[in-house]
Amino acid sequence: MAEVTLVEVEKTFRGKTTVIPNLNLQIEDGSFTVLVGPSGCGKSTLLRMIAGLETVTRGAISIGGRDVTTAEPSDRDIAMVFQSYALYPHMTVARNIDFGMRLAKVPAEERRAKVAEAARLLNLEELLERKPAELSGGQRQRVAIGRAIVRNPGVFLFDEPLSNLDAALRNRMRVELAELHQRLDATMVYVTHDQVEAMTLADCIVVMNAGQIEQVGTPMALYQRPETLFVAGFIGSPKMNLIEGDVAKAYGATTLGIRPEHLEVSHEAGEWRTQVRVVEMLGADAFAYVDSEATGPLTVRLPGDAEVRSGDVLHLTPRHELLHAFGNDGRRLPDEALAKPQASMA
Template sequence: MAEVTLVEIEKTFRGKTTVISNLDLEIEDGSFTVLVGPSGCGKSTLLRMIAGLETVTRGAISIGGHDVTTAEPSDRDIAMVFQSYALYPHMTVARNIDFGMRLAKIPAQERQAKVDEAAKLLNLEDLLERKPAELSGGQRQRVAIGRAIVRNPGVFLFDEPLSNLDAALRNRMRVELAELHQRLDTTMVYVTHDQIEAMTLADRIVVLNAGKVEQVGAPMELYQRPETLFVAGFIGSPKMNLITGAVAEAYGAETLGIRPEHIEVGHDRGEWRGRVRVVEKLGSDAFAYVDSEEVGALTVRLPGDVDIRSGDILELTPRHELLHPFDQQGLRLPDDAVANARAIA
């Protein structure tokens, strides 16, 4: 295992386009850290710099206490799993997994033992003699992970490894990756644009925006207490309701956030009133998309069996202790800001 430390990292392409700017980050030994953010935020570039596949314009990277800023990828004690499986089509699963070990001239008996161990860990034991064309997408990705495991690295790097899979396979592979981390207890750094993947896999999330770190923390910490307006709008599905105008100002904020599940619904009396535009039923949950004269468009989370239809009028009351106030710069206001504003009002 190994910790990863990045100090004042900057990445500029062609001397003029800066994609990572003065970034500091500590990735703890043994953690499952997910780098998440929208397309173009710099997350894959950052991962590739850790791997040694991109040069660092300025700053330093260390892995396990060793400076690897200018080291070759092979000297960094890492193994990387890419979005594409990059398997050799003419080789069996077993040959694909042990390919790197054969290049390193590791003895056959040791190679076989490592392949068998990885196959057992990844439920590939019955597939070792198959070719990649005979495998499902999830099985191919497990082979790619097996090829990384046999290297016994200090750090695993994953670059959007599930994006080519369908929804059902992605869900299953998320569980398998989480279980794999528990069994290996090794540092893993995982890149995704999917905040649901980030929330379900990580013990620590790094939210990136335009090459800078917006917030670092445990999944529920980011969900329950976003420090910036960007994190508030990015983490959570469906997204947090973000309210501006007179209602936000009444609470002492430029923007006021409230999650869909933190709005109480009634038919008789509420703080806001809204007309249901659409109801989306998803089984255990339902989401009502509501237009309110006071606050604009809102998403409200309800029980799946709720008897609400398009056109219904709802009385809505936010849970005041769960409101998220932000200032003009998009930074979170102190926790007592909402209570103080209500007391003054």
């Protein structure tokens, strides 16, 4: 078992600046849990505390039921993969992967077997005699992951491992990481500021903001039912439309949320009259960025072959059952609190 439990964990720097106040989190054994949030939200600090690279000011951390709050990183049954690959340039791929085992005086035959298995899992078998300078960025990152795999840890920790890669390579590496998790069935904790990465990789997402947890849940639970305005605006690409003013008040909310794909579009009539500013064509989909006197700017998801151009007038009607209502405190209102307006706000 390699569940990770944080109980009332707090991190304060120099006794003055509290970056993580009183945080509680349960990371299930075998899960792929992603910590996501904007820069400076505390996600990397939290990961480093789990790894033992940052001390805990207050609270407790356990891994696999064992208290590791004050344990050295080497005694925590974890392996960490960083944003930088940190490979030894003068060593071959095979030597980079087995370097930690050689330091630990693991027998040569066992080392060779573990390197061979890691290379098979990561499609590095043809590259074992190459040096890092001869590898692509994605291949180097796989070597760094291989170095973690051979340790056979209870928990893998990833700190923005794909941020140095170009977009196409990031997409491919996301698939490879998801497949690796399925093969290893290991607990993985992954930090990113990219919510698309979080949505595509995770079976559990922890959304962080200013050192605190906004919401924990599956990707679709967060997408379909955000509990706070922050989560509503952070999860989803493009982000949820958030509407204030008279339109929101008509529905009994301070802020009204609607996803771009949950707006019904007509050229003749609808609840909100809008004018198209720009249409972004993406092949299967198109996104129309529109303005409305009632709602302000909105984003609308359309079929890729939709006949819509800049300057067109579109009438939009939100799907009532898919609206999200938030109160003054930025928290989600109960579904029964969502009123249906008596008159069009167009």
